Amino acid sequence: MVAVGVAAVVAVGLTAFLVLGSGGESTGPRALTSDEANRLAIARFRNHEAGGRAVTITVPTTAGGLVITGSIDYRAGLGYGVVQGIGRDTSSDGLIQWSATTVFVHPMVDAPAQAPPSPPETGWHQRPLRTSGSSLDSALLIAVSLGSDRPDNAELLPQNGAAWVGEDQVGDHEVDIMSGPAARGRARTAGNVRYWVDSIGTMHRVQADVDSEPQPVVIEFDAREHLPVQPVPGLVN
Template sequence: MSRIRRAAAAALTCWLALTSCSGSTAPDTKNSGPRPLTADEADRVALARFTTYRRGTGNVTTTIPSQGHTITLTGRVDWRRHLGYAELRNDAEPPVRELVQWTITKVTTRPHWTGGLPNRPPATGWETHRLTPHRSPLDTALILLLNLGTDRPDNAQLLARSSARLVRQDQVAGTPVIVVAGPAAPTAATTAPSPLGNTRYWIDRDGRLLRFQARVGGESAWMTVELPRTKADPLPSPPPAGAEPAPSNR
């Protein structure tokens, strides 16, 4: 198996672990009694990541809670090439602002940035770190963003029989959607699944994913991804890797 395929397999394992952990209802749940998916709803959920992949590249805005502050990523993701490119802002004092480019294995940052998100990034000044999901909310979010697209639909019949639940009907930018809680894994103490998992999907009638949430930290630490249906520019090539990525200390 090639290095790229091994990395992709590792990232998928990370995705499955992150999106299947047990957990309680997200703060956005407003109705009582989430219910199992109908066949039509399961079909829409099965298509969600595939329709994202078929887009190729999309604009994303992501908010990530981290150590009492909020990180905001505004940029683009190429789900076919597993590449991301964004401007990062942190509301800490002093505020942090930098460029970020990442793959399924590493993240490269350009600190002290003040010029917005350029189509042609600067050639120098980059720092590279290995991604360390499960330790850093930001790194967890970067992995999840790349895995919002997959090259084939999920199994709708398995989803219909899983612990995935319809949370409610909603709208995103005026478009009607269903809000679905992803499947939950069994807890350590029992083989029965917990009521709801750690992910939420806002999906329109055509199976397009318009919003995504995932728990990336404590009970109330939910990242939110907005995926507008606007045309996105191609991503620039990642900066030269230089030396091997250093261990992440973020």
């Protein structure tokens, strides 16, 4: 599930940590109930089942933040959206598309609020996705890994250290905050991540620290409908 997906990210060089979002109430960690383990186990499958999700990804960087607004196709393993700088210049603004191995960027002087449904056919720059040393690439890899074509084993999650951490509200949704198996119940331990999951196993938020920045990456799953992701010509998944 999510935790398994992020564990895979850690295996290729990411270091994720637990962080609690503002407004969340924590009385944990404590052991997951059977219901909580089942919901955590299906959260990544829910993303795949939906086909894709609209996302807003906030990425910390040394020069200021970056925000990516777009969609992720969890069946194709592709993300696509607009990237814009916060508290920095606009040199990184433009369109972005990515898989678990490749990043395409399309610089734009005046980036739109939403990405066009069909990516431009020209003007893209391709590079490998970096597995360490880049908070942007770490965030992209985490985000695209939050989908799976099958649920995880709910019985193994508690055995591997998954725990309930607290309660929160995201929009109109009451959610439980749960740490992944790598967390071992302690904040700021390498490999930790937290998930905001509702009563039917839908993921609404993920927060994780990355080894290249002291501030967390935040992935918000939006209520807006996601756009189908059309691959950039030449993108290899």
